Amino acid sequence: MKVVLACDLGGTNLRMALVDKDGKMFYQSRSETPKTREEIIRKIVSLAEECSYEARRVGYEVNALGIAAPATLNSEKGIIMKAPNVPALDGMPICSVLENELKIQCFLENDANAAAIGEQNFGSARGFNSIVMVTLGTGVGGGIILDGKLWRGIDGTAGEIGHITVEPMGASCGCGSRGCLEQYSSASAIIRMTKEFRCDYPRSPLYSRLFLTAKDVYEAGKQGDKLALKVFEQMGTYLGIGLAGLINVLNPEAIVIGGGASEGWELFIPYTIEQIRKRAYEEPAQRAKLLKAELGEMAGVLGAAKIAFDKMKSVATPGI
Ligand SMILES: [Zn+2]
Incomplete structure (x- = not known):
């Protein structure tokens, strides 16, 4: 079965989860959001690897990562423009950096937009x-x-x-x-x-x-x-x-x-x-x-997962 990694990169907490196309979460992990750019990337990579390990263990395939960030951003290019609560990320091409590290497709969305998509697909605004x-x-x-x-x-x-x-x-x-x-x-x-x-x-x-x-x-x-x-x-x-x-x-x-x-x-x-x-x-x-x-703190993660499912190319990628 196909699942995606979904990350909510908040000013305080960093969450990562394995989610299927129906919004079901199989595994999740979280940590405090580190301060520097390098530490943030390292933490995202380690949480992604932890989740992917769990996916492999039960035989699921991971092909994409969706990220929700508290920032103005260019979602097509995967670049964060300004993140007032996580200034280390200002100007960062986060998708290309993570694609290099994780070898899977990455998609970026503003956290409030991701929460809206989460609630519309899996929460109180279904339908x-x-x-x-x-x-x-x-x-x-x-x-x-x-x-x-x-x-x-x-x-x-x-x-x-x-x-x-x-x-x-x-x-x-x-x-x-x-x-x-x-x-x-x-x-x-x-x-x-x-x-x-x-x-x-x-x-x-x-x-x-x-x-x-x-x-x-x-x-x-x-x-x-x-x-x-x-x-x-x-x-x-x-x-x-x-x-x-x-x-x-x-x-x-x-x-x-x-x-x-x-x-x-x-x-x-x-x-x-x-x-x-x-x-x-x-x-x-x-x-x-x-x-x-209805989704509480998980709205951003579930929205990021939905975005990753909708945008990921059907072309088979090596996965992690
Ligand atoms: Zn104002």
């Missing part, structure tokens, strides 16, 4: 052809699939949903603009807003907490903490403002919401729906299903 995927993590990522095809834009930079302006005079953003969705609906935004609002909520358990995570805020919200509920109200409201615009422009069948901060779903989604109802045209607003992502 939908036109979807928007929003990932609420440390930042806010996006992927757009229209008529079954990923929309990359003319320069490969499309889908930056996190940098739609939702508050014209709002918080300044790493992209150089201000009031971006990422500043209101990401895990980092949840922490920032909690700190910003908490002087009004001296009785909140979050009031004097020195170290805060988005999960702490979610846990407090589940217990009915008013500060946490206020933060999720803001988060959901701004998300709805951003999504209402996308719904009017793209008329998608579904919007998949994933990433760590989507765990707070029941606390923010009513406000998101409220804004969509208020702001978007009625027909596309009713059409667009809001779906919670």
Whole structure:
């Protein structure tokens, strides 16, 4: 049986898995993402060899590697242009380097796009052809699939949903603009807003907490903490403002919401729906299903695997 190697090259973690064409994972391995370019390549090669060894052991054939990277990139040439969270990779022709090392075909895609493909093929958006995927993590990522095809834009930079302006005079953003969705609906935004609002909520358990995570805020919200509920109200409201615009422009069948901060779903989604109802045209607003992502941290890996299966040439290669 044919399987592919799929790699999610994240800013923090490096994952590698053996995946078949139905999105079934047979083996996976992970490590922290090293800092230098040479160490990253060495680590990818060693994880790939570990997975390939497992494949051989059970008689599977490995012919390709799909890589999801947190970067702007040229997927046709397999070159990473800019990776703000893994700057060692800036400008790297990662596919040709790995093809030389591993002697198999390599394919590169942006991580948010790969997650969208993962969810559309194997996750909550199965059966939908036109979807928007929003990932609420440390930042806010996006992927757009229209008529079954990923929309990359003319320069490969499309889908930056996190940098739609939702508050014209709002918080300044790493992209150089201000009031971006990422500043209101990401895990980092949840922490920032909690700190910003908490002087009004001296009785909140979050009031004097020195170290805060988005999960702490979610846990407090589940217990009915008013500060946490206020933060999720803001988060959901701004998300709805951003999504209402996308719904009017793209008329998608579904919007998949994933990433760590989507765990707070029941606390923010009513406000998101409220804004969509208020702001978007009625027909596309009713059409667009809001779906919670199903694949969690594996969306990028499974999307990278699907890309590798779709693009790999049927020509027999030696494999590893
Ligand atoms: Zn921005």
